[in-house]
Amino acid sequence: MNDGIKINRIDSIFKDYVDNKFDYLKKIMTMSNEEIIKNLTESGLKGRGGAGFPTGSKWKFAAEQSSDEKFVVCNADEGEPGTFKDKEILLKVPHKVLTGMTACSKVTGAKKGYIYLRWEYKFMKNDLQKSVDEFNEELEKMKIDFKIYIVLGAGAYVCGEESALFDSMEGMRGEPRNKPPFPTESGFMGKPTVINNVETFATSTMILSFGGVNYAKLGTDVSHGSKLFSISGDTAIPGIYELELGMTLHDFVEKFGDGDTKAVSVGGVSGALVPRKKFKDTIIGWEGVPTGGAMILFNSTRSIYRILHNYLEFFEEESCGQCTPCRIGCQQLKKGIEAVKKGEEDPSYLDTLASLSKVMNVSAKCGLGQSVMNPVLSAVNNFREELIY
C-alpha cells in the first residue's frame, strides 16, 4: 500500500510568475505544436473537470481532425455541489485560462473560443468580459487568428456535461448526446471541439511555462501534478487549496477535518461518500478516488440520511429527464429512502435501492444518472443504520 504523499501546498495556479500577464502567451506562441503536445503529454495532465481524460491526447485528437471549422470551449459551468474553484480562477487569473485556450487553438487550428459561464456567476461577467476584450486585443496585435467569446448559461447542472453544454450553446435544451462521437470529432455545431475545464486550461498554461517534465515530478505515477481542492462542510478552514495529488484521505482529514470527521464526499455529490474506516486506504487521485476537487467534510453530528436525501433531491431536480433510468430512478431512490426511514418499507428495501442505482450506472445515458450510484452505495453499505433509524 502506497502511504501517499504528505499534504503539500503548491502555488502554481493563483500566483503569477511573470511580470506581464501576456508573457505566458508570448512564450507559448514561440513553441511548435509538437512541443506543446509533447509537454502536455509528459506532464501527465488529466482533465480537472472530473472525468480525467488526458489533456494532451484530447488536443492531439482534435488537431488531427480535418474540418473547415473547429472550436475551443472552456467549461465554466462549475455545477458540482461543493466545487467553487473555477469561479476563483476566473476572478483572479483569467489570463491563464485565456492563454490556455489560445494554446489549444494554436494546436488545433480553431479560430473561435467560447467560455460557457454558468448563470450563477453572472455577477462577474462584466469583469470577465473586460479581461477577454483586452486579451482579444492582444491576440489581434500579435496577429493570432483566434477570438474568445463568453456564453452565459441559464441554470442547469447537466449543462456542465460536455455534449449538453454544446446543445445549450446551440440554443436547445441541455440534453446530453450519445457518445461516440466524442467532441474532438463532433462537438459544438457538429464540428471538432476541444472542451476543457477552467482549471485544465489554467494548468496547461503553467505546464507550458514550466515544462511538462517538471510538472510530472509532482504527484504519483498515476496522478500527476497538483490540483485545486474546494473544501467545505465541517472544517475550520474552508476554502480553495492547491495540493499535490496522491495524498491519503486520512492525511487530508488530519489537516482539514475538525477532529470528528465521519465521512467525506470526495468529488461532490456525484463522487464517493467515503466513511472514516476507509480514510487510511483511500488515495485522492485516479488510483483511489478521483475528484474534480470538491471535498465536503461531515462530522459525527451529521445525519447521513439527511445528506443522502439532499443529494438525491439534487439529482432528481437536475436530471434532464431524457432517459428513463435516471428520470424515474432518481425519484424512486428518494422516495425509497423516505419510505425506509418512515418504516413503510422493510430495511431490506435498501438493497433493492442499491441494485436500482447499479442499473442506473450501466443504463443511464450520461454521467449524471450513472454517478448517482456512488453516494447511494456508500451510504447503504457503510451507514445503513442511519438510513433505517
Added chain:
Amino acid sequence: MATNEILIKELADQYGRKRTSLLPVLQGVADKNNFLTEEDLTTIGRELHLSGAQVFGTATFYSFLNVVPRGKYVIRVCKTISCDMKNKDDVVREIENMLKIKTGETTEDKKFTLLYTNCMGWCDKGPSMLINEMPYSDLTPDKVHGIIKQYSDTAD
C-alpha cells in the same frame, strides 16, 4: 406588450436570427422583466424563425429562465448540502417572516420572489443566496435581515 416586441427585435438584430441566438435573446428579455410571458415566447419564435415548441422547450428547461411571473427581486437561497449544513433554514425563515411569504411565493407588491436554488458555488461561505444576479454569502438571520431591508427601502 409592444415594448417587449421592440426589445425582442433589437436583441434579434444584435445576436442574429438563428437558433444559437435563442438563449441570449431569452436572457435579454428575462433580464428586463425577470420572467417571460407566453407572448414574449411567441414573439421570439417569430423573430428567430423558430416554432413555439422550440422556444418553449428551451425556455422551460432552464431554472433561471422563468416562465411564470416573478417579483422585481428574485431571491434564491442555496439549499445544497454545504449551505444546508450551515443552517440555511434559519436564513429562509427570517426572509419568510420579513416578507410574509413562503418559499416559492411572490410578495403582493410584486417586489420579491423567494425561491430555492441548487449549489451556486459559495460552499465555503455558506449559507449563500442570490438576489437577481448578486451573490451574498456567510449569511445569518441578522445579516440577511439587513440585506432584505436595503432592497425593501429602495424605491421602485
